[in-house]
Amino acid sequence: MAVKTQKKATSIDMTAMCDVAFLLLTFFILTATAKVPEAMPVDMPASTVQSKLPESNLATLTIGNKGTVFFDLKGKEVRIQTLEKMAEKYGVEFTEEDKKEFSLMEGFGVDIASLKSVIEMKSSQRLKADQPGVPKDSLNNQLAEWLRFARQANIDINDKELEVAIKGDAKEEYPSIRKVMDILQDQGVNSFSLVTGLRGKDF
């Protein structure tokens, strides 16, 4: 006589699992801040500091790739006003669409003359485009101008002093960092943040 194997129900109660899954889902949706693609990804050095980078009133200078500097600014209106002032100074025309696109795009690293073509690219193209960095030598110091106008625009709009953060690549040599610090100091910005990653106290 063959022993009958007991037939088990093939369906499992999924209710609890479903609850957990949706709880986690809700958590991740609420805490998510989408990763913003960067035009020039840098490997930040780690430190033990705990203070967070401010979310607004911030200009980020990304330094990487042998002294290439990218400029990024938070705040749509501040960006538009800064662009307008720069356009006026360097005699470059931007349309309203360009300005709108500029207010939403990521950091850039090109001469103001070729900024228009970068704005007109699609964001995926922009990331692939080989941007040479914002000019910062003493004859054509556009980086300093960007900073100056951004600070003015931020005071006009947010009524606050713009904070500046330097985001350098860990392998970047000191002189190129110092060059950017010098540009900041020439404008009287003596206090700024250095962006770092996080590590434990016992490294």
Added chain:
Amino acid sequence: MAELNTGDGGGGKDKKVRSKKQNSKVDLTAMVDLAFLLITFFMLTTTLSKPKAMELGLPDKQDDPTDKPIKVDENRTMTILLGDNNKLVRYVGLLATPVAGGAPKDFTYGKEGIREELMSRKASVLAYSTAKGKPKNGMIVIIKPSKKSNYRNLIDILDEMGIVEVPTYAIVNDFSPEETKLLEGK
């Protein structure tokens, strides 16, 4: 798997019209699948570790020729030279006449290296100042990054300053020929 029941339709002899008993179980498998798919998506697109900001204040840059350099007690100063390939040399006091035990010496970054030295030197400076009756005068660290040092070295040493709680430190860019030799030599 699906257990949607379709009643058996039979037994119509009852006089009362019975509402059809529905099976309360709904198959949740697909829903769970979807939920986990979304969780995976959000987990991968989230940046959990937000970047941290290290505050750095530099002294005002002024080229005032009438400004006289401030003299400090050389017993309180330690100079740290940052070289290439993570080289780090420190000396205490003046380079020509270093304080006892403070001759130029190589150190490594991190816990076992420069941090121990900074800790012990900080304590001895404090003892020295207290003996002179000025316990508020702590150690002064002068950081001199060379042209070959990289950004990671600078951040590491500034971080060390924060961990050890050095009261006064400064980044200085001037290199004397002797100091350059010190970094290149050996």
